[in-house]
Amino acid sequence: MTSAHENRADMRAQAVNARAAFWLERQERGQWSAQDQIEFDSWLDETFAHQTAYWRLAEAWSRADRLRVLGSTDDSIAESASRWPQGLRIAAVLGIAAVIGIGALRYFQVTRTETYATPIGAREFLTLADGSQIALNTNTSIRITADQRKVWLDRGEAYFQIKHDVRHPFVVAIGENRVTDLGTSFLIRRDPGRIEVALLQGAARFGSKDDAHEADSLLLKPGDEVTATAESMSVARKAVKDLADKLGWRHGVLVFKHSTLAAAAAEFNRYNREQLVVGDAQTANLTISGTFPANDLSPFTEVVQSVFRLRVAKVGNEVVLARH
Amino acid sequence: MADKTETDRGIRHEARVSAPGLRDWFVREVLPLEAALMQFLRRSSRSNAEADDLRQEVYVRVCEAARHEIPIPARPFVFAVARNLLIDRARREQIISIEAVADLGTLDIVADEPEPDRTVIARQELRRLQMALDHLPARCRQAVTLRKIEGLSYREIADRMGIAEDTVSKHLREGMSILTDALHGEPREERGRS
Numbered sequence: 001m002t003s004a005h006e007n008r009a010d011m012r013a014q015a016v017n018a019r020a021a022f023w024l025e026r027q028e029r030g031q032w033s034a035q036d037q038i039e040f041d042s043w044l045d046e047t048f049a050h051q052t053a054y055w056r057l058a059e060a061w062s063r064a065d066r067l068r069v070l071g072s073t074d075d076s077i078a079e080s081a082s083r084w085p086q087g088l089r090i091a092a093v094l095g096i097a098a099v100i101g102i103g104a105l106r107y108f109q110v111t112r113t114e115t116y117a118t119p120i121g122a123r124e125f126l127t128l129a130d131g132s133q134i135a136l137n138t139n140t141s142i143r144i145t146a147d148q149r150k151v152w153l154d155r156g157e158a159y160f161q162i163k164h165d166v167r168h169p170f171v172v173a174i175g176e177n178r179v180t181d182l183g184t185s186f187l188i189r190r191d192p193g194r195i196e197v198a199l200l201q202g203a204a205r206f207g208s209k210d211d212a213h214e215a216d217s218l219l220l221k222p223g224d225e226v227t228a229t230a231e232s233m234s235v236a237r238k239a240v241k242d243l244a245d246k247l248g249w250r251h252g253v254l255v256f257k258h259s260t261l262a263a264a265a266a267e268f269n270r271y272n273r274e275q276l277v278v279g280d281a282q283t284a285n286l287t288i289s290g291t292f293p294a295n296d297l298s299p300f301t302e303v304v305q306s307v308f309r310l311r312v313a314k315v316g317n318e319v320v321l322a323r324h
Numbered sequence: 325m326a327d328k329t330e331t332d333r334g335i336r337h338e339a340r341v342s343a344p345g346l347r348d349w350f351v352r353e354v355l356p357l358e359a360a361l362m363q364f365l366r367r368s369s370r371s372n373a374e375a376d377d378l379r380q381e382v383y384v385r386v387c388e389a390a391r392h393e394i395p396i397p398a399r400p401f402v403f404a405v406a407r408n409l410l411i412d413r414a415r416r417e418q419i420i421s422i423e424a425v426a427d428l429g430t431l432d433i434v435a436d437e438p439e440p441d442r443t444v445i446a447r448q449e450l451r452r453l454q455m456a457l458d459h460l461p462a463r464c465r466q467a468v469t470l471r472k473i474e475g476l477s478y479r480e481i482a483d484r485m486g487i488a489e490d491t492v493s494k495h496l497r498e499g500m501s502i503l504t505d506a507l508h509g510e511p512r513e514e515r516g517r518s
Contacts, residue, residue: 012373012377013373013376013377013379013380014373014376016380017376017501017504018497018501021497021498021500021501022497024497024500025493025496025497025500028471028496029478029489029493047384048383048384048387048388049380049381049383049384051347051387052350052380052383052384052387053380055347055350055351055355056351056355056358056504056508057500057501057504059351059355059508060500060503060504060507060508061500061503061504063453063507064453064468064472064503064507065472066453
């Protein structure tokens, strides 16, 4: 099938694309009969060349709807195009950009023992055979066993929404620590020398053995947040709503509530190669609340610049925030 | 064969992929690679039309494989298919240009490039869309703008532009094709506007 394509004029990409555009435009126009549908389906079924040509066209045409968000009118398109790369206009559409980003995420089935890792700034959504879901945040690496009931969080942060199975408990290993699901949504973050486990729904056990026993493990309830280091372990009870703010990254945003600039900068630096640096101690202790795109520093720096009247200086790979 | 381990590593076994599933996967995982793929294919092609033909062939092969099992991750698989297609072609034609050989060697670098983050992609896409719109022939741009941005009906567009509805159709077909190349591939100034 394949080599024959290349020599037939009607299978040249240009001809196929023209035909695909013919069909798509007929659909756009809306005068679409049952007979059209039959002819279209049979054309589509002939070859993947037809299908992929139609898919890429339909996808582009539907994405072109996003132009509407710019609110351009017939006459102002050229003007807004020249303005486009600078200024607040980009910030204004960033919310939309973040939504588009969600649409681009990957959902797929995990069916083999495998390592899944995300680079800095990326996120990944895994769906297990039983419908359980694991979302990987930036710079994260996990391994999943073939039976999909044990995960090692080797680095980074992951959010688990696990379908509980009494006979096959779901266990997450974080170094020497274990979280065993009892019907749960929980967030685990592993930094060097430090682990945080936040329970959002259901219940889970936190301990050191795969096979959790009540005696040597801690029962977590919604709102519980465990912080463990090599030397210590503590549990704080928080509002589930506040814990949920920690999940903004699943939608590409960071949610700050009275965070110091130092803490906010540290968060941004997990997601970007360009690093935020706070220039002095006084600036570091300023606090900020708000929701910002995780992968773009400029909306954040624009806000702190105007609100705190800070100086924002780009130095190589760093963006330095400091007092004037 | 070196390609085999590369592709096998990424493939997981799964029940036969449904048609909507295949389309979703293609749109979500393969189309975003088109700019990089076209960059690679164009270096090994004598014309844009030939690169387009190669792209079509890559997509056919990718979908034929993905129908049985979705290759994960998509990127190394798509580029392995492209490389094999070029090797097949070189064998068939009994010629292989120096550039093509050089490109086959550098393919892995292309395939391993970290993906830009999604927000950047979205912004680039909007910018690219608007640039593409700017580069449409004037009447075609006007028709697309009235349809996509103003949301007018064919009748209203025809009235506004003083043309027949069938001519609106013609402009929109042209607009669809040019926007598609601009959005998935890279802006191709040299390609002309016809």
